[in-house]
């Protein structure tokens with residue numbers, strides 16, 4: 001399919017970007033890396049006469065980490081830059097891993113974390129780690145700014161609560177506490193270039209006695225949206241974790257998914273892999289939280 005004609009605008013500030021959105025409101029789309037948007041325009045008939053690029057907007061590609069504030073990922077920060085940021089590598093290994101193994105180097109150099117979330121694919125690789133870390137999106141429009149918890153963000157495949165004239169200015173992720181371990185595992189049908197058929201992210205935070213203070217488990221590609229595994233989380237919180245408990249909790253994650261058969265995997269394979277990956281992720285999280293992982 002031929003690419004339709006469109007005009008690209010290159011605002012330098014967020015205000016200019018917001019003005020352009022409201023001026024062209026019916027036929028306008030935001031453009032970050034373009035790795036999802038331009039594919040949809042070329043192959044899926046998505047129409048937009050005006051694209052407002054976020055790539056020259058001052059400050060939007062910034063990534064910062066401070067113990068007091070946690071991680072702030074700018075709304076146009078590239079996947080590759082997030083994956084190799086020292087603060088992300090040290091404090092958010094599940095996110096660093098997702099950003100370093102998904103897609104191809106070319107796509108990671110162009111694509112952004114915000115674009116990955118706003119595109120709202122059930123398989124979005126950054127979604128499960130960011131759900132496990134309790135991330136929020138900061139959305140701005142001309143009238144103001146609001147913070148949206150990522151767990152309230154997704155509405156269905158390709159759907160989110162973001163309004164058409166809102167821009168994700170940043171993604172905020174709280175600083176992980178002491179005695180915390182986190183991990184992400186994904187499987188794709190052919191190779192990592194293919195989008196994930198199953199993704200599992202986890203986080204375990206232990207108290208001084210080694211009991212689980214907080215557990216977060218999130219799944220990608222096995223439900224209409226990325227989902228938390230509340231049953232498994234509750235099973236672990238307050239408990240002294242041992243191998244048998246981790247195995248039971250991992251197995252219970254299967255009850256949080258609603259997988260479908262598609263070209264990437266059957267629903268039965270996805271269910272089986274949710275259990276395997278969740279158990280693997282939990283073991284890794286525990287080893288990291290206990291300070292024993294290499």
Ligand SMILES: Cc1cc2nc3c(=O)[nH]c(=O)nc-3n(C[C@H](O)[C@H](O)[C@H](O)COP(=O)(O)OP(=O)(O)OC[C@H]3O[C@@H](n4cnc5c(N)ncnc54)[C@H](O)[C@@H]3O)c2cc1C
Pocket residue numbers: 029030031032033034035036037038039054075076079102103104107110111112113114115116117118119123124125126166167168169192193194195196
């Ligand atoms: C070959 C290939 C392989 C891929 N492999 C993977 C994979 O393994 N895993 C995976 O998860 N994804 C994969 N993708 C999908 C894609 O690369 C990612 O989703 C990427 O992170 C999208 O980011 P982007 O900046 O390119 O988004 P864009 O295409 O620029 O935008 C996507 C959507 O988000 C909106 N948007 C972007 N930024 C903002 C913002 N700041 N505020 C509000 N709205 C915004 C746009 O308007 C658009 O609707 C792949 C794509 C290709 C082409």
